Amino acid sequence: MSYLIEARNLSKSFGQKAVLQDLTFSLPSGEPIALIGPNGAGKTTLFSLLCGYLPASSGELTVLGHKPGSSALFGRVSALPQDAMLDPNFSLLTQLSFFGQLQGMSKAKALAESRRVLSLVDLAGSADLKATALSHGMRKRVAIAQALMGSPELVMLDEPTAGLDPVNALQVRQLIATLSGEASFIISSHNIFELERLCGTVLYLEHGKLVQQSAVQSAATQGYVTLTLEPGAYTDLLPQLRALPGVIAVSDSQKHEYVLQFDAELAPDFDLTLLMALRQFGWRYRQLTKGQTLEQQLFAVTAKQA
Amino acid sequence: MSAALSLFGRQTWLYSRFELQRLFLTPRGWFALAAFTTIWYFLLRYPIYQASVQLQEPEIQQMLSGMLGMVGMYNLLNWSLPELSVYWALTVFFMPLAVLFATADQTCSDRSRGTLRFLTLRSSRDSIFFGRFIGQILVQALLIGLSLLATLGLAVWRVGELPLSAINATLVIWLNLLIVLLPFTALMALCSALVRSSRLAISLAIVSIGVVTGSLGYLVWHFPDLRVVLEYLPGAQLPMLLGAQGWETLKHCGLPLLQTAVLLLIGRIVMQEKAL
Secondary structure (H helix, E strand, C coil): CCCCEEEEEEEEEECCEEEEEEEEEEECCCCCEEEECCCCCCHHHHHHHHHCCCCCCEEEEEECCECCCCHHHECCEEEECCCCCCCCCCEHHHHHHHHHHHCCCCHHHHHHHHHHHHHHCCCHHHCCCEHHHCCHHHHHHHHHHHHCCCCCCEEEEECCCCCCCHHHHHHHHHHHHHHCCCCEEEEECCCHHHHHHHCCEEEEEECCEEEEEEECCHHHHCCEEEEEECCCCCCCHHHHHHCCCCEEEEEEEECCEEEEEECCCCCCCHHHHHHHHHHHHCCCEEEEEECCCHHHHHHHHHHHHC | CHHHHHHHHHHHHHHHHHHHHHHHCCHHHHHHHHHHHHHHHHHHHHHHHHHHHHCCCHHHHHHHHHHHHHCCCCCHHHCCCHHHHHHHHHHHHHHHHHHHHHCCCCCHHHHHHCHHHHHCCCCCHHHHHHHHHHHHHHHHHHHHHHHHHHHHHHHHHHHCCCCHHHHHHHHHHHHHHHHHHHHHHHHHHHHHHHCCCHHHHHHHHHHHHHHHHHHHHHHHHHCHHHHHHHHHCCCCCHHHHHCCCHHHHHHHCHHHHHHHHHHHHHHHHHHHHCCC
């Protein structure tokens, strides 16, 4: 099976400091992949290795079967690098069309493609502006636009919605969701709820090590229900929930939010049982989610490992 | 292999062409052109024009020939027009310094701004490095050509005709100047690949030239047999070049071409290895 990305014993150090340690993973193409981890976990370094901006200290890494930075990947892999800016001397249109020409397009096609990607991020009217005339959010959107030039097979986005207002962040998420059928996305973000909505696979990095690689929904949906209640006083809530048939454990992960672990074989209709209990005790719920949230899934694992 | 070469050639040309676009289609380029025009107006109006007039005097010609002959520059006054003699003597020394400043920002700003990250996903680092270098050479070729045309114009205005030998001499000077400037442009390509700002690149180039020259001077002082090494420094061929005439000047082009090749090779390695 050919993978989108394959890493074997991949390490990267800056001097004595090991930033990535012995990472081994394979990522298939398909649903967007989330790259998650706390600050300093090595996400941006991994991104830089994938894009060929940095050489690995040891180990092997291939992207679409080629070494990162290889000419075979030009135009097939694109990225939104963190804090990268366009040249302030040229208009957005001039630069994007130049990128298009580098990717092998004719001048006319590159201009048309530039206008297309700018309109995807709602910046068609700013095509003749220079990068210095744009707000932070607009610069981010232009950087996303350049990543969509041509027909990339893999698009890597480092913090795509950081610094964007909610409307634009939503627009970017919708854009990724729409385009995820045409290209594979790898998204690094601190916004776990965003990744949960967009991604099918998660790579969780901590202290430069791969803590977890899993599918967002598969394991999490088996035997878990997350219940969010309306604010209010609920007497004997936890004992009543624990007494429901099939329940293994109940934890209150956040205020008014409870994660119920149950035996799926013993109680195949557990969600119905729970809804009946809610009605019986007069508990008003806001949300009932099958499975754990990505946050619970990841941090429960890391807490157990700690 | 040939597809890779063709891609490299196409992308390198795109980068080179983009440097011309930077000169002619951006406000920064227009300012550079305005500064270039102003400087050349003053150079033509005063040193070149005045000196050319003075050089018409037989006594001055005789005195200067004697003085220049003493330092081996017998042929400096033998160019077909005095304007070209003054132009040649002036530019061969001041242009390399100007080039250190004008070509300092080949890749450093793009690296510091992160723009290189956009570019390296679409083209090789070699295309960027050599494309920018060639772009700088194109810009120099164009600007030197324009300044030479202005100098010829001045001469025509003074003598009322344009001798054919002057066109030939202009071509010789144009080509020679380009070759003289090559190692300095290559040095700036290397310095630009090493640091993250044009100011630092200029400082690095000046300090490097100073340190290398000073160290070699010290070595030569203690080991006189090493004197020959001094002849390999950038610009070492200039006094000999001023002593030559016509197409014969090109016999001194080996050293700058070799220096350019070595500097570009080192610069390429730096560019390949440098983190973006």
